[in-house]
Amino acid sequence: MSTSRKEKNEQLVAERAERIMTDTRFQGLRTRPARLGLSVAMTALIVLIPAAWVVLGSIAGIVAVLVGIVVWWLLRMSVRLLADLPEEYLDERQSSLRNRTYVEAYRWFGGLVILLAGAGLLAFIVLGEDPDTWRVALSYNAIMGIFWMLEAAALSIPSIVLALRDRELQR
Amino acid sequence: MLLLMGRKPKADEPVYSRLEHFRTEHDITRQQLAEAVEVHYQTIGYLERGEYSPSLALALRIARELDIPVGELFSLTPFTEPGGSNEHVA
Numbered sequence: 001m002s003t004s005r006k007e008k009n010e011q012l013v014a015e016r017a018e019r020i021m022t023d024t025r026f027q028g029l030r031t032r033p034a035r036l037g038l039s040v041a042m043t044a045l046i047v048l049i050p051a052a053w054v055v056l057g058s059i060a061g062i063v064a065v066l067v068g069i070v071v072w073w074l075l076r077m078s079v080r081l082l083a084d085l086p087e088e089y090l091d092e093r094q095s096s097l098r099n100r101t102y103v104e105a106y107r108w109f110g111g112l113v114i115l116l117a118g119a120g121l122l123a124f125i126v127l128g129e130d131p132d133t134w135r136v137a138l139s140y141n142a143i144m145g146i147f148w149m150l151e152a153a154a155l156s157i158p159s160i161v162l163a164l165r166d167r168e169l170q171r
Numbered sequence: 172m173l174l175l176m177g178r179k180p181k182a183d184e185p186v187y188s189r190l191e192h193f194r195t196e197h198d199i200t201r202q203q204l205a206e207a208v209e210v211h212y213q214t215i216g217y218l219e220r221g222e223y224s225p226s227l228a229l230a231l232r233i234a235r236e237l238d239i240p241v242g243e244l245f246s247l248t249p250f251t252e253p254g255g256s257n258e259h260v261a
Contacts, residue, residue: 021211091210093223 017089020081029078035163038075042156045071049152050145061144068152075159083158101165105158112153116146184224187246191219193237208232 028034045068053061076084082098083105090098128134138146194204194215201219205212208229217223218233225233225245234241 091214092226092229093214093217094211 013086014089017081017085020077020085021089023077023080026077029074030080035075035078038071038078039160039163041071042068042075042152042160046149046152046156050149053141053145053148054139058141058144061141061148065148065152068148068156072152072156072159075156075163079159079162083162097162097165101158101162104165105161108161109153109157113150184247186221186224187249188218188221189244189250190215190233193239193244194219197237204233204236207236 029038045064049061049064049068052064082090082094083101087095124134124136194201201215202212205215209232210229214223218225230241230245234244237244
């Protein structure tokens with residue numbers, strides 16, 4: 001990236017950070033009940049997105065992903081992008097809160113991946129009549145479901161943890 | 172050495188604050204103080220409620236801004252004078 005382009009990008013991030021940190025339009029999203037509701041909705045979508053792909057088909061899957069994007073955006077607004085902004089735009093309390101949040105988010109995401117891998121391994125052992133020759137056949141929709149579930153979890157878990165953790169973001 | 176260090180306590184040592192008392196005495200808003208010491212205005216609220224323990228650098232910056240010795244603003248023991256927050260640090 002050329003210097004001028006890099007500077008322009010940094011300026012855009014700085015302006016966005018300033019706007020989000022002083023924003024008062026979305027105060028309704030920053031109340032405790034609203035953040036709790038958004039966290040529950042996003043957690044439900046992490047499960048519902050792959051279910052929609054596998055059970056209901058591609059159209060329902062795409063609709064579920066679009067709903068997920070909207071809820072994810074609202075969730076990020078509710079925590080003022082604290083999980084995503086560069087370090088230099090956060091003060092020491094926000095920075096320390098984010099550090100603790102990412103430790104917890106990593107544990108949650110790690111737990112989810114271990115759970116999925118464990119379930120896959122178990123299914124392979126239990127369902128495969130001959131594990132040496134058994135092949136896993138995944139449909140296009142199943143692959144899309146797994147992809148979007150992991151994507152949704154990886155992107156939203158830090159903001160979910162932050163929304164549940166920071167008790168008084170709206171004050 | 173590890174035995175001497177012991178396990179770190181879960182909760183930080185409480186820090187008591189009289190920030191709100193001195194800020195209102197100086198007739199400045201949270202926003203103004205936040206801008207002066209380069210933190211988010213919510214962080215001033217957290218400090219005033221005793222829900223966040225500031226770094227030494229931040230405590231000194233606030234003390235300099237309000238022209239008060241840092242020990243008058245924050246303490247490890249509850250303040251007996253008016254304006255003390257007896258809140259526990261998060």
